[in-house]
Amino acid sequence: MGEGPLAGVSIVEFSGIGPGPFVGMLLSDMGAEVLRIDRKGNDRGTKVHITRRGRKSVALDLKKPEAVELCLRLIERAEIVFEGFRPGVMERLGLGPEAALARNPGLVYGRMTGWGQYGPLAQAAGHDINYIAVTGALHAIGLPDKPVPPLNLVGDFGGGAMYLVMGMLAALLHARATGEGQVVDAAMTDGAASLLAMFYGHRAAGGWSDDRAANTIDGGAPYYDTYRCKDGRWMAVGAIEPQFFALLLGKLGIADFPLDRQLDRAAWPELRRKIAAAFLGRTQAEWVAVMEGSDACAAGVIGLADAPQHPHNVARQTFVTIDGVLQPAPAPRFSATPGRIQQTDPAIGAHNVSGLMEWGLTRAEVAALEACGAL
Numbered sequence: 001m002g003e004g005p006l007a008g009v010s011i012v013e014f015s016g017i018g019p020g021p022f023v024g025m026l027l028s029d030m031g032a033e034v035l036r037i038d039r040k041g042n043d044r045g046t047k048v049h050i051t052r053r054g055r056k057s058v059a060l061d062l063k064k065p066e067a068v069e070l071c072l073r074l075i076e077r078a079e080i081v082f083e084g085f086r087p088g089v090m091e092r093l094g095l096g097p098e099a100a101l102a103r104n105p106g107l108v109y110g111r112m113t114g115w116g117q118y119g120p121l122a123q124a125a126g127h128d129i130n131y132i133a134v135t136g137a138l139h140a141i142g143l144p145d146k147p148v149p150p151l152n153l154v155g156d157f158g159g160g161a162m163y164l165v166m167g168m169l170a171a172l173l174h175a176r177a178t179g180e181g182q183v184v185d186a187a188m189t190d191g192a193a194s195l196l197a198m199f200y201g202h203r204a205a206g207g208w209s210d211d212r213a214a215n216t217i218d219g220g221a222p223y224y225d226t227y228r229c230k231d232g233r234w235m236a237v238g239a240i241e242p243q244f245f246a247l248l249l250g251k252l253g254i255a256d257f258p259l260d261r262q263l264d265r266a267a268w269p270e271l272r273r274k275i276a277a278a279f280l281g282r283t284q285a286e287w288v289a290v291m292e293g294s295d296a297c298a299a300g301v302i303g304l305a306d307a308p309q310h311p312h313n314v315a316r317q318t319f320v321t322i323d324g325v326l327q328p329a330p331a332p333r334f335s336a337t338p339g340r341i342q343q344t345d346p347a348i349g350a351h352n353v354s355g356l357m358e359w360g361l362t363r364a365e366v367a368a369l370e371a372c373g374a375l
Helices: 017-028 065-077 089-093 096-104 129-135 153-178 187-194 197-204 216-220 240-251 264-279 284-291 313-314 354-358 363-371
Strands: 010-016 032-037 056-060 080-083 108-113 182-187 224-228 232-237 298-301 320-324 325-330
Touching: 010 017, 010 065, 010 153, 010 320, 017 032, 017 080, 017 108, 017 320, 032 065, 032 096, 032 187, 032 224, 056 354, 065 096, 065 153, 065 363, 089 096, 108 153, 129 232, 153 182, 197 232, 224 240, 232 284, 240 264, 264 298, 284 298
Parallel strands: 010 032, 010 080, 032 056, 080 108, 108 182
Antiparallel strands: 224 232, 232 298, 320 325
């Protein structure tokens, strides 16, 4: 059994790609017992598949009725099951919510897709960039002349995986209190739109422009932007509050800009030139020594290779090394029930016997599944 606030929660994961494995990773890191149903294959598992860590793998041929019946037996013992296929796929397999809830009325059935379970685009293919395009998120991020994809953090992982985890855990509280299960429909379009709540509020108040790099926190304001240093590296500046802005200018040695003109957009081009010129006078390391740890709200921009060595990340053990692979540690932190990484990515089918026996099957039943080719 895992360690963490979800210890004792039994979850069946139907293996997918992208944000689906990230959902399983988060749940496992928090202590849940996650049994992953994989397609039959020769994947030996690899410790560098970080989002696949922490689960046990059973490989099934879901074209076999015996494999489908096995899944339903496992679902009977689970509190949560989740999948990330196009709408209708699980129903065609005989493993949709209706069949699952008939076997386990208290089940939380999580579904994550880009477009959701219904709507004009529900059956269309897509990726993160498409999902965030229709919510306003992609339009708002980037350069004045071009939207820029913000990796796949906003749709896949933020709007999809995180909302599915939150939704399933909320539904689990309901199920435990009432015995009533339900379906959680996590659409990345819905989640990405939800993430934009503050910005839609600003827009309703007349405080947000649809022009990129024209607002305070989208790179439009010179006191919330990135600047190149003498060595070609970058500093990130976010000195919004007047007292932080004053401190920033002081540390930059800018004494000839009136502090009361911080919000004067007509003065922004001049302010940006002054800040840019100041940063070009020193290396990033020199500016970090001056800025970081102060209320100037400035930090060095560092890459994935250097981030694990940043003193703050080292102090908090934000990154850990497992089997020689550097990776993010479980988050968030729990004072009484800390989570942990249970194991690295297993080979597909590594727990065909041990995993199923832990979930209530006998050795003879496992052998029968092997004999018919379902396992």
